[in-house]
Amino acid sequence: MKTCTFVTGNANKVIEVNAILGEKIAIEPRAFDLPEIQGTLEEIAIDKCRRAAKIVEGPVIVEDSALEFNAMNKLPGPYIKQFLELLGNDGLNKLLHSYTDKTAEAVCTFAFTTGPSIDPITFQGRLKGQIVSARGPPVFGWEPIFEHEGETLAEMAHEKKNGLSHRYQALLKFQEWLAAQELDI
């Protein structure tokens, strides 16, 4: 089992990915900044995966999270990181003040390639919810304002969250695909 670089600076994500893919892939986390393009979630993940594979010259996994507001035609979408930085959770709520529809989807897109000359493949997971005023510990990004079945992600027990999150849903698809492959990476 050769190693596969997972581009992230987030130790929790490494644990989550290892827990689900670890039997098939030896994950090697590496934090480096990659420019992200504007575009669809898949385009962004695929482009980032290609750039990373060129740098590491080997197999790579990248991951990208998005938050889609249905009233805003899925915006801020992939730009949620920058919107959160510039507006905060209160400002994200304000974006929806004019709309009665507060529903949203959290989206996680993984892209994987075995090397720089191979087209990356993507796996996407989604979680439905709605945007609410912040509740729960403000530890991780927009989790305090994303409510799923009565609880915000920030209020949710860690194990429960990891067993239903958009990232988990994407990782299940990734795992299922891996199980059907004879990977030689």
Place this chain on the structure above:
Amino acid sequence: MKTCTFVTGNANKVIEVNAILGEKIAIEPRAFDLPEIQGTLEEIAIDKCRRAAKIVEGPVIVEDSALEFNAMNKLPGPYIKQFLELLGNDGLNKLLHSYTDKTAEAVCTFAFTTGPSIDPITFQGRLKGQIVSARGPPVFGWEPIFEHEGETLAEMAHEKKNGLSHRYQALLKFQEWLAAQELDI
């Protein structure tokens, strides 16, 4: 005077650029799609200029417009094109419903390089205004909702607009810089 590719599909922009830079540079418009990165206005223009220069293997001008809402910490900024497509001018107004500050800046960033191995240089122009309900012919993008000194850009006489716009301000800087160069492109 050798030719310089100007990446655009907009004939009016070609006329505006030619009018101000035409004495020093022979502009050759070429419309092709280039992926744009996420980032600051300068980063986006520089990256796009580099990609274009690699493709045409020669001198290139690219241009990028942005619309910054002051209440939203300069968002949507470079993402205005996608925001306009997905929300329309009415939806852009809605983003600011929760804020009393409706001021905004229209920003135009040109990037120019003499070739693929040369770092691009940028020229930026800005126009202050405020976001209002759409007025004037809905011909061009967000011009009906950007008001400058009592008139929206859509209401403004063409010559007046071309003599004060963010694009004009950027082109003046570009022209001034060119005048001081011995360009061999």
